[in-house]
Amino acid sequence: DVKVTQSSRYLVKRTGEKVFLECVQDMDHENMFWYRQDPGLGLRLIYFSYDVKMKEKGDIPEGYSVSREKKERFSLILESASTNQTSMYLCATERDLMNTEAFFGQGTRLTVV
Amino acid sequence: GENVEQHPSTLSVQEGDSAVIKCTYSDSASNYFPWYKQELGKRPQLIIDIRSNVGEKKDQRIAVTLNKTAKHFSLHITETQPEDSAVYFCAARDSWGKLQFGAGTQVVVTP
Numbered sequence: 370d371v372k373v374t375q376s377s378r379y380l381v382k383r384t385g386e387k388v389f390l391e392c393v394q395d396m397d398h399e400n401m402f403w404y405r406q407d408p409g410l411g412l413r414l415i416y417f418s419y420d421v422k423m424k425e426k427g428d429i430p431e432g433y434s435v436s437r438e439k440k441e442r443f444s445l446i447l448e449s450a451s452t453n454q455t456s457m458y459l460c461a462t463e464r465d466l467m468n469t470e471a472f473f474g475q476g477t478r479l480t481v482v
Numbered sequence: 483g484e485n486v487e488q489h490p491s492t493l494s495v496q497e498g499d500s501a502v503i504k505c506t507y508s509d510s511a512s513n514y515f516p517w518y519k520q521e522l523g524k525r526p527q528l529i530i531d532i533r534s535n536v537g538e539k540k541d542q543r544i545a546v547t548l549n550k551t552a553k554h555f556s557l558h559i560t561e562t563q564p565e566d567s568a569v570y571f572c573a574a575r576d577s578w579g580k581l582q583f584g585a586g587t588q589v590v591v592t593p
Binding site: 373404409410411412413414417427428459466467470471473474475476 | 483488491514516518524525526527528531571575578579580581582583584585586
């Protein structure tokens with residue numbers, strides 16, 4: 370049973386703060402993803418990684434960066450949080466990029482004040 | 483890049499009736515189309531998927547159809563029950579291997 374765990378369920382941060390969202394998976398999956406979920410916009414891909422130290426921009430990378438130093442851990446970084454980054458953030462993993470299931474974390478609800 | 487549109491955004495059905503959600507995609511190279519269900523406060527979970535070499539797939543009360551020529555696919559839920567109330571997302575895997583999601587459909591099943 371795949372477990373994808375995000376470090377926080379809820380976070381409140383101030384504008385301008387540096388924010389770290391952590392995601393850990395225990396199934397040795399190569400591929401990891403960070404999505405942002407907003408009502409009416411679905412899930413939008415921020416960044417993904419298909420290997421350790423590799424990263425690729427998704428559809429909305431502006432204002433974010435990522436780090437993948439170990440296979441099981443993928444971090445999303447907000448360099449200087451802004452109010453328009455208030456959202457639900459979902460981490461996901463996939464074994465390959467073909468016909469396999471994406472497994473999601475429980476989500477982090479981030480509020481920037 | 484791939485663009486996935488999903489309709490309707492909200493769907494209210496009587497318990498026992500059928501629900502249909504429709505999605506269109508733009509990239510003719512897309513070949514994998516999953517559907518995810520997200521219950522309130524929970525993570526999205528895969529409920530059914532279809533590959534481009536198949537026109538229809540069923541799993542108990544849910545079914546998915548794919549029309550590659552028209553570039554659209556649909557989710558059908560029959561005999562809806564209150565536990566079917568959730569947000570449903572369609573997705574298409576683009577030529578880079580990434581999943582592009584639709585905006586979601588809030589399904590409410592009323593007893």
